[in-house]
Amino acid sequence: MILVTGAGGFVGSYLLKRLSTAGQPVRALVRSRSDFERIRLASVAACRLEITDAISLDAALEGVEQVVHLAGTFRELGRGTFDVVHQNGTRRLLQAAKGANVKHVIYISTLGAAPDRIYPYVRSKWLAEGEVRGSGLPFTILRPSLLFGDGDRFLTPLTRLLRKSPYAFIPGYERLRCQPLWVGDLVSCLMRALGSGVGKGEVIPLAGPEQITYEGVIDLLQKRLESSRPKIRLPISLAASLTLLLERMLRVPPLTSGILDIWRLGAITDRHAVRKAYGFTPMPLSEGIRYLLSSDEPPSRRRGRKQRAAAPDRTPER
Ligand SMILES: NC(=O)c1ccc[n+]([C@@H]2O[C@H](COP(=O)([O-])OP(=O)(O)OC[C@H]3O[C@@H](n4cnc5c(N)ncnc54)[C@H](OP(=O)(O)O)[C@@H]3O)[C@@H](O)[C@H]2O)c1
Numbered sequence: 001m002i003l004v005t006g007a008g009g010f011v012g013s014y015l016l017k018r019l020s021t022a023g024q025p026v027r028a029l030v031r032s033r034s035d036f037e038r039i040r041l042a043s044v045a046a047c048r049l050e051i052t053d054a055i056s057l058d059a060a061l062e063g064v065e066q067v068v069h070l071a072g073t074f075r076e077l078g079r080g081t082f083d084v085v086h087q088n089g090t091r092r093l094l095q096a097a098k099g100a101n102v103k104h105v106i107y108i109s110t111l112g113a114a115p116d117r118i119y120p121y122v123r124s125k126w127l128a129e130g131e132v133r134g135s136g137l138p139f140t141i142l143r144p145s146l147l148f149g150d151g152d153r154f155l156t157p158l159t160r161l162l163r164k165s166p167y168a169f170i171p172g173y174e175r176l177r178c179q180p181l182w183v184g185d186l187v188s189c190l191m192r193a194l195g196s197g198v199g200k201g202e203v204i205p206l207a208g209p210e211q212i213t214y215e216g217v218i219d220l221l222q223k224r225l226e227s228s229r230p231k232i233r234l235p236i237s238l239a240a241s242l243t244l245l246l247e248r249m250l251r252v253p254p255l256t257s258g259i260l261d262i263w264r265l266g267a268i269t270d271r272h273a274v275r276k277a278y279g280f281t282p283m284p285l286s287e288g289i290r291y292l293l294s295s296d297e298p299p300s301r302r303r304g305r306k307q308r309a310a311a312p313d314r315t316p317e318r
Contacts, residue, residue: 001025001063002194005051005093006070007044008035010151011108014187015068016044022191029060029071051089052080057096066104066194067097069132074121074153074258075247082124082258090128094135104140104200106193107132108186111145111179111205112267119261129203140199142189145207145269146262148288149183153259155292159221161254168218168229171239171255176214176263179207185274185282192278204277205269210285214263220286224293236264 002019006012007028016039019026028039028046036048047060051071061067071093073085090107097105113126132139148155162168189206192198212220215231222228234242243260246253274282 001027001065003027003029003061003064003067004070005029005067006072007039007046008032009070009072010149010153011147011183011186012070013151014149014183015070015190016042018187018191020044024194027060027064031071051093052084057093058099061096061100061102064097064100064102066106067093067102068106068108068190068194069093070108072108072125074256075253076120076257077248082120083127086124086128087131090131094131094137097137098135102137104138104194104197105132105135106140106142106190109141109143109203110262110267111143111207111269112262112265113143117265119265121258121261122265138200140193140197140201141203142186142193142199143203143205144186145179145181145205145267146259147183147186148180148285148292150292152183153256154180155217155221155289157252157254158217159225159293162218162221162225162227162229166229167232168222169239170215170218170231170233171260171263172214172236173233174236177211177266177268178214178217178263179211179268179271180217180285180288181206181208181274182283182288185280188280189274189278199277202277205273206277207269207271207273208282208285209271211268211271212285217285220289221293224289 002024004012004015004026007016008030016028026044028044030036030039030046030048031050036046039046049055073080076082109129110122110125113122113129115126117123117126129141132141146154240260243255243257247256
């Protein structure tokens, strides 16, 4: 049995689909009632709780051999600070996992996690990694870069904002850089880590083949949307304050503090990191944008272009 925490989220939804298709016994740990109902409707076993609550996690871990720990947050709301959710939540989960004799824990951290990080989201992921390393349980720590895919926390809100706003806002005068990774490619790595233990005991950076600036992403989106909004650069401190404000006001803000922290850190890695660790080449961002935007263009603009096909799977046959 595999327990997936944060199973109702962006990565979790992709992973659950892949595990179900592969016929793997899986239990989803979710927080909201709506995620719980949706997952149960898909005939996946689910339990509903917060990993940071005082209630016991033992029942969720009964009979579990492997855990994929995805539960996390990109914004701090109320008592749910980055440190509480990432560090304390991970500690509580691992204590219960130890009691249940779990054989393997896979933690999704973030590219660039390190002890000296000042950005709160990234620092909290490093602290959570420390909990995993010190747990005494066999582990794999995956450090993906910013992820893109249907319903992501980065391209989807950015595209929505670009469509609505007369301007294209760019945080910072310095060139924020990133190396985005297709969510389906992360899930392919996870399937290998679960199936044959590839990477057990290691900390593995995972990123796409392109290193790109925030402005570069805006350019790719504008090209695909056939728009040319004038660009406005915001001082990074103003962008950070606006982000804080918007994430408190809106259920789905255009940017969150956690995502902005990833951009500000500007972590990049080997362009062949995924190939080296898991043996396949991930999807370039430009291809992902073409795929993602192909079905939600107005029909008049879609004419003559290919309809959106099934998400490409670049994992080689095994
Ligand atoms: N997306 C990226 O670009 C990216 C990049 C690098 C690393 N990561 C990491 O990958 C993991 C998955 O990311 P994601 O994009 O799938 O995030 P997501 O869509 O926000 O999903 C996170 C899930 O965790 C749940 N959660 C949050 N706090 C919880 C708590 N206290 N108890 C139980 N569940 C809780 C959330 O539930 P609610 O919906 O109820 O809040 C949500 O379902 C995260 O750890 C993230 O830090 C993501």
